Amino acid sequence: xxxxxxxxxxxxxxxxxxxxxxxxxxxxxxxxxxxxxxxxxxxxxxxxxxxxxxxxxxxxxxxxxxxxxxxxxxxxxxxxxxxxxxxxxxxxxxxxxxxxxxxxxxxxxxxxxxxxxxxxxxxxxxxxxxxxxxxxxxxxxxxxxxxxxxxxxxxxxxxxxxxxxxxxxxxxxxxxxxxxxxxxxxxxxxxxxxxxxxxxxxxxxxxxxxxxxxxxxxxxxxxxx
Amino acid sequence: xxxxxxxxxxxxxxxxxxxxxxxxxxxxxxxxxxxxxxxxxxxxxxxxxxxxxxxxxxxxxxxxxxxxxxxxxxxxxxxxxxxxxxxxxxxxxxxxxxxxxxxxxxxxxxxxxxxxxxxxxxxxxxxxxxxxxxxxxxxxxxxxxxxxxxxxxxxxxxxxxxxxxxxxxxxxxxxxxxxxxxxxxxxxxxxxxxxxxxxxxxx
Numbered sequence: 020x021x022x023x024x025x026x027x028x029x030x031x032x033x034x035x036x037x038x039x040x041x042x043x044x045x046x047x048x049x050x051x052x053x054x055x056x057x058x059x060x061x062x063x064x065x066x067x068x069x070x071x072x073x074x075x076x077x078x079x080x081x082x083x084x085x086x087x088x089x090x091x092x093x094x095x096x097x098x099x100x101x102x103x104x105x106x107x108x109x110x111x112x113x114x115x116x117x118x119x120x121x122x123x124x125x126x127x128x129x130x131x132x133x134x135x136x137x138x139x140x141x142x143x144x145x146x147x148x149x150x151x152x153x154x155x156x157x158x159x160x161x162x163x164x165x166x167x168x169x170x171x172x173x174x175x176x177x178x179x180x181x182x183x184x185x186x187x188x189x190x191x192x193x194x195x196x197x198x199x200x201x202x203x204x205x206x207x208x209x210x211x212x213x214x215x216x217x218x219x220x221x222x223x224x225x226x227x228x229x230x231x232x233x234x235x236x237x238x239x240x241x242x243x244x
Numbered sequence: 245x246x247x248x249x250x251x252x253x254x255x256x257x258x259x260x261x262x263x264x265x266x267x268x269x270x271x272x273x274x275x276x277x278x279x280x281x282x283x284x285x286x287x288x289x290x291x292x293x294x295x296x297x298x299x300x301x302x303x304x305x306x307x308x309x310x311x312x313x314x315x316x317x318x319x320x321x322x323x324x325x326x327x328x329x330x331x332x333x334x335x336x337x338x339x340x341x342x343x344x345x346x347x348x349x350x351x352x353x354x355x356x357x358x359x360x361x362x363x364x365x366x367x368x369x370x371x372x373x374x375x376x377x378x379x380x381x382x383x384x385x386x387x388x389x390x391x392x393x394x395x396x397x398x399x400x401x402x403x404x405x406x407x408x409x410x411x412x413x414x415x416x417x418x419x420x421x422x423x424x425x426x427x428x429x430x431x432x433x434x435x436x437x438x439x440x441x442x443x444x445x446x447x
Binding site: 037040041044046047059086087090091093094095096097098100104107108111128129132133136139140141160161164165167168170171172200 | 303308311312315316319374376379380381382405406408418425426427428429430431432434435436438440
């Protein structure tokens with residue numbers, strides 16, 4: 020049996036040990052880096068993620084906002100929905116955005132998202148088109164948002180659409196929409212039929228409300244009970 | 245130790261080593277011709293030798309630690325690169341924007357407005373707000389309970405525009421904000437709320 024001198028064996032062993040340690044550290048750190056800041060969409064199974072990626076790319080190519088789509092996917096992931104359901108939800112959202120774009124044309128992303136929510140709630144594209152009259156100095160985010168809310172709460176889409184469109188065309192501001200929504204919501208919570216609640220309150224709502232009702236910019240507060 | 249004590253093999257080796265080597269003159273000529281026919285080896289530059297010649301290093305423990313730290317850094321960077329890799333199969337459609345980042349809080353509006361979320365939940369032990377502003381991550385934005393009350397609050401800077409959100413109570417119950425307009429059903433069986441930030445909005 021060949022006996023090597025002890026120092027040689029020690030050096031060789033240490034060198035191999037260091038190399039193995041270095042490679043192990045490298046692999047371990049790569050693994051840690053992968054798990055530290057994961058792309059949330061990586062939680063989707065590969066086929067679902069591929070489908071979501073395709074839709075995001077389609078939206079980009081069509082100049083549609085991708086934020087609502089990725090938001091919907093992430094929401095589904097957080098809610099532990101399965102991949103197929105998430106893909107369906109993102110696909111529907113993309114469809115609503117396309118419809119809104121087809122009706123409204125080039126509007127800012129937020130307005131497009133809000134209009135898509137109106138379609139998603141149940142309004143027909145024709146009703147969105149009837150609302151379409153645009154005023155460059157007015158922002159229709161609030162109108163779209165309350166419109167979608169009213170339909171979601173059970174107000175018939177046709178009633179909600181005609182009421183909101185009428186108010187908008189009469190020049191109602193955000194505070195007027197807010198006041199109407201607050202009143203209708205209160206009535207619904209007290210048990211009134213949603214459609215009837217809107218019809219009752221719309222009669223009391225002036226076409227033009229004083230703009231002083233709108234709260235100033237700055238910290239906004241939501242009080243929920 | 246004397247010669248007579250040596251092993252027979254050792255003696256044989258010693259004898260063979262001492263035996264004069266007789267070589268054929270012709271053979272020597274052939275060998276020398278073969279040697280002369282070989283090209284003269286090119287003397288490589290010092291740089292070449294410094295870079296490519298094998299050499300051995302001796303590292304102190306401190307040096308080894310620094311080297312390991314460097315390798316860890318390389319590993320971290322490599323991990324991030326792998327993490328952000330596109331998953332689409334090769335040969336697929338070229339993407340306009342690769343969907344590797346969450347693509348989330350990228351808004352055309354850059355103006356931040358401080359928004360305070362308030363939620364009343366007397367029985368809750370933990371409440372957080374989730375929405376498109378935090379990637380719907382239930383651990384990112386926990387709300388703080390006001391001492392001796394049932395009110396939970398959190399203040400966030402949000403970009404101008406429309407935001408969809410919900411409250412998560414005790415990590416499992418998703419509750420829409422009763423004080424805000426509802427968003428349509430999200431396709432997952434839960435309602436969310438809408439907050440419009442900035443532009444003098446009443447929401």
